[in-house]
Amino acid sequence: MDPIYLDYNATTPVDPRVVDAMLPWLRDGGGNPSSSHPWGRRARAAVDEARAQVAALLGCDADEVVFTSGGSESNNHALKGAAWARRDTGRHLIVSAVEHPAILEPAEWLEKEGWSVTVLPTDGEGRVHADALGNALRDDTILVSIMLANNETGVLQPLARIGRVLADHPAWLHSDCAQAVGKIPVRVREFGLDMASLAGHKLYAPKGVGALYLRRGLTLEKLVHGAGHEQGRRAGTEAVAQVVALGEACRLAGSDLDATMTRMSTLRDRLIAGLRVHEPELVVHGESVDRLPNTLSLSFPGVSAPALLDRIEQQLAASAGAACHGSGGEVSGVLAAMGVPAAIARGTVRFTVGRFTTEEEVEQAVALLARTVPDLRN
Numbered sequence: 001m002d003p004i005y006l007d008y009n010a011t012t013p014v015d016p017r018v019v020d021a022m023l024p025w026l027r028d029g030g031g032n033p034s035s036s037h038p039w040g041r042r043a044r045a046a047v048d049e050a051r052a053q054v055a056a057l058l059g060c061d062a063d064e065v066v067f068t069s070g071g072s073e074s075n076n077h078a079l080k081g082a083a084w085a086r087r088d089t090g091r092h093l094i095v096s097a098v099e100h101p102a103i104l105e106p107a108e109w110l111e112k113e114g115w116s117v118t119v120l121p122t123d124g125e126g127r128v129h130a131d132a133l134g135n136a137l138r139d140d141t142i143l144v145s146i147m148l149a150n151n152e153t154g155v156l157q158p159l160a161r162i163g164r165v166l167a168d169h170p171a172w173l174h175s176d177c178a179q180a181v182g183k184i185p186v187r188v189r190e191f192g193l194d195m196a197s198l199a200g201h202k203l204y205a206p207k208g209v210g211a212l213y214l215r216r217g218l219t220l221e222k223l224v225h226g227a228g229h230e231q232g233r234r235a236g237t238e239a240v241a242q243v244v245a246l247g248e249a250c251r252l253a254g255s256d257l258d259a260t261m262t263r264m265s266t267l268r269d270r271l272i273a274g275l276r277v278h279e280p281e282l283v284v285h286g287e288s289v290d291r292l293p294n295t296l297s298l299s300f301p302g303v304s305a306p307a308l309l310d311r312i313e314q315q316l317a318a319s320a321g322a323a324c325h326g327s328g329g330e331v332s333g334v335l336a337a338m339g340v341p342a343a344i345a346r347g348t349v350r351f352t353v354g355r356f357t358t359e360e361e362v363e364q365a366v367a368l369l370a371r372t373v374p375d376l377r378n
Contacts, residue, residue, distance in 0.1 A: 050247025154295025163192025
């Protein structure tokens with residue numbers, strides 16, 4: 001049997017309903033959406049419907065959605081595209097210390113190309129403070145990029161407050177929303193966002209498709225040059241089947257979001273409550289602040305996270321990416337930015353529940369960890 005899957009923040013299974021929506025376009029949807037004949041018009045209609053479905057989930061208009069290959073491309077396009085488009089206005093960018101590498105690495109690349117980058121610190125819960133952003137703003141600041149939900153801890157950033165700080169400043173506000181979309185309400189206008197990134201495989205669509213919300217009136221330098229696809233904003237013939245899948249995934253996410261949030265938080269809380277019966281000294285990162293309802297980042301004191309996951313990998317799939325990367329035992333940059341002691345960080349495992357997680361699986365995971373952790377510690 002496959003192991004119990006508690007790694008939904010890494011990727012989600014494709015929902016069978018999403019598969020059903022995309023299959024016709026894999027079997028006989030061969031038209032190019034840019035073609036004027038009936039095959040092309042049918043493909044264009046499917047792409048347009050999917051664009052409207054994504055927009056409905058984000059609270060924007062359909063013409064503000066650009067389809068991409070995924071979250072990393074969306075993030076790169078937002079940062080590099082804004083930097084090059086606004087280079088005559090200013091060359092200063094602001095990001096947070098707990099961003100995904102798909103934000104931090106483009107920022108580092110831009111720094112090598114002559115831009116100035118400020119990395120905002122966080123508090124012990126991993127949150128950026130709006131006052132710190134206000135102090136970091138300069139006249140030449142053109143872009144601020146702050147994620148909505150952290151992929152490791154699930155901690156939510158105060159985007160609405162951050163948006164208000166920028167209300168009278170010309171800098172654009174971008175957010176990597178890949179981990180948040182489909183788990184909590186994400187309304188880009190309420191947050192004051194100019195750009196937002198999402199990834200299909202984080203909300204039960206296939207890998208290889210994503211989107212970038214680009215507020216109407218903004219122009220980015222292209223990341224992918226070529227023909228005039230996506231209203232001239234991203235070259236490349238649209239992958240109709242994957243785009244349709246993303247649209248259906250967004251429709252499903254919006255149809256029962258409140259119930260999903262309640263169910264996810266119930267499963268997550270059941271997991272930690274069960275574990276604390278056996279391990280009362282567990283450390284839960286971000287426990288006292290708003291978090292994603294499905295995410296549990298916790299440390300087993302005195303235990304190596306990689307060793308624990310190696311021991312249980314045939315029975316339970318989780319992630320050590322929230323604590324250590326690679327065999328060198330490097331402490332997670334997110335936990336380091338939060339000031340988590342190295343010994344606690346090295347014992348941190350991320351468990352994330354999802355749409356197909358059952359109560360029985362949570363109970364089985366608790367029983368497995370209750371047996372394994374003391375054995376490793378001893």
